Amino acid sequence: MLQPQLISFLIEPDHSDKAVSLFPVLPVGKHEGICFGEEGAEDSDASPFPFVPQTFRLSKEDELFEDGDIQRHLYLQDAEADYASDVDRPKISEFKCHIAGCCQLFDSLEEYEHHYNSLHRNVCSHCKRSFPSAHLLDIHLSEWHDSLFQILSEKQLMYQCLVEGCAVKFKTYNDRKDHLIKVHSYPADFRFGKPNKSKSKNRGKTPVQREAPMELSEPDQAQTSELMILEPMETSTHETNIITSTTEKRTLQMEQNKPHYSYKVPTTICFGKGSVRGFHGRKKK
């Protein structure tokens, strides 16, 4: 993997041009204070970065020498050829979600990014639910956390279509749901509901299903419909869902809201071929 010129640099017999002194030495200088003017200079006293280059003297027993010592042992025992193969293979570092309380581990950057973008990126600061996109988060914020929304929705069309680019608005969430099914070909069993940490802000749900399309929580039978504004007829399994006034509903839902992160992805959502359905990448150290 070394470039050819480096290989010939090492191999060529003529060493006269290899002396380090022949390479220009870049000027050594200070870092902070250069970019940030005087302010920066003051800041540099308080810089929380303690790195100082250091040399390491290692003793015979140091962990860094372990694999080499094992090889030495095998060599002396004439066993090296037998044991060479899978003793010391390189291993890719695991990635970790650093959000406190999350701490999941991932084998690849893609898995981590998928996790982060799905769970932590578009998070409602009020109720801590996360959404798969900024667009849905915006809609959620306006419909759930804007006190004017319910008032205005009595007079005008306030429920936006969830599909980005579609500017149509509706009087009720069921109208929107119908629109999504009829016009945008969403499946009738698409999870329009939105329980605690749901992704989608769709309200309403089909009676027998669990709540929340794209929710980020494990649907808990007892509490799924807490945050759902439901049509009275749809509350067969969830008595707590029978809420007549929207404000009451909202209050009840907010009270019952217990943000927590669980990571089940409903079957109706597909994140592309080969992606995991749930977050099976979860590993404990």
Place this chain on the structure above:
Amino acid sequence: MWRLECVPHKLQRQCSSSLEDFKHKRREYEKALRKARKDQQLISKRLIRDILEQEEVSGNSESLSKEQADELFQRIHHSGAEKVIALRSVRKALRQKEAQQVFVRLNSFVHVLVGVFSGSNAACQLEAAYCLLELSQSDEASIALACLPATPYLLTFLSGQSPKFTELCLNILGNLAAEKQAVRKQLLAQGVIPSLALCLQSPHVAVVEAAGYALSQLLQGKESSEATVRAVLESSLPSHLLRLLEGTSTSGIGTMIECAWCLHYLVCSNVDNGLLMAQGAAAKCSSLLLELGGVVLKDPAIPQGLQLLISPLLRCLGNLSASHGQECRAYLKDGRILVALCAFVCHFFQQYSFMARESLWVLNNLTAEDAELCSTCIHLNLISVLIYYLPFAKGINVMVLRLLCNIAEKGPEYCKKINQQEVLQAVCATLIMADPEVVQLSLELLWMIVSSSCQVSSSLINKEGLSALEALQYNKDKEIRVRAAYILDHIFKPVSPCI
């Protein structure tokens, strides 16, 4: 002579068991070795058997009874040809661990054996030496140490005339020295050092190699005392070791391996590295590493086991550059050493990643306090080689990050050059790794690069990097949170015009 080429692959003898079984046993064995090392109980003895002997061992599964052992033992008391034949039978029997136990417990067996060993019959002496070798190779301390009464004779015979016999004695001594500190002290008192010095000057390659082995065992023991190391340093042994570490020497790779490990144990002990420096240890290690770097790059079919020679040399150079940095680097004013070290990283990475780790450690020690070598790294474009290894765990990415931080720390000019190699992109990925040390070093490097540039530093960091920094603000480790926030604050702060 390259011993590894002569030994048949043990896998062939075990073809009756399944591959899975074999792999499982191998893994278990490796785990046991690692545990032993952690407990400082790893005793690495040379196991020497020729091909025919190994086949005989595997074929013979019957254990020897006390009566049978006694019978064989009695036959040793006879004279003439029968004695030699009896000794040969005993030697064969001693290859079995259980038989070793039986014989050693026989009344005066060892005493008689030592008597034969120190006797005047050369053929019997040789056979007795083989018996002692079998006992000394045992991993049961009680069995190996049964040979202790033979040590004064072993040492005396080192100045003898028979190379084969001398080689045997050296191997026995090495195996005994590996056992415990008391043995090593005894050997020192009995004059092992001058004897070894003599053997290292032998014209016979096998003798020199065995002497190197014996010395390595004297030095590497768990409690190898300062006194032992000092005694060795004050003798002519170091100069012989350095003389033998010559790429063009005829002593063979086996010898060079033993000498390199001896040197490593001497340097590691840190008793008097100045003395070793004065004798040219750093110069010798670096010139040999340069040669080996060339071998590794030039020749696809390098001898199997070259890593066993390169590793101790790396360790010597690494530790000498830590204890005598400036002096050491004065010998290294040849840009090729940096290339050689990178060559080892690249070449051995897949199969022996410990070699990559050790090479990177040496690179860290060389670049920590030397702007010249850092500049050379940049000019030789070694940074783009090193970035490739950032994803890899087991200490690899930590060392690469340290190396990059060493270079970046030298100043903004260095940071600019690093940044031209698209290091930032790679570092944005390391920010989200699980190892906290990797995260800490990534933040350090990021800060140095970001704070060195007068351009809008936020543009230096891609979207993934920014989201990684944002995520780090919620990390459970306070230091990490503070540093991530500090970087974010500064990159989004309005910048005053640069002077």
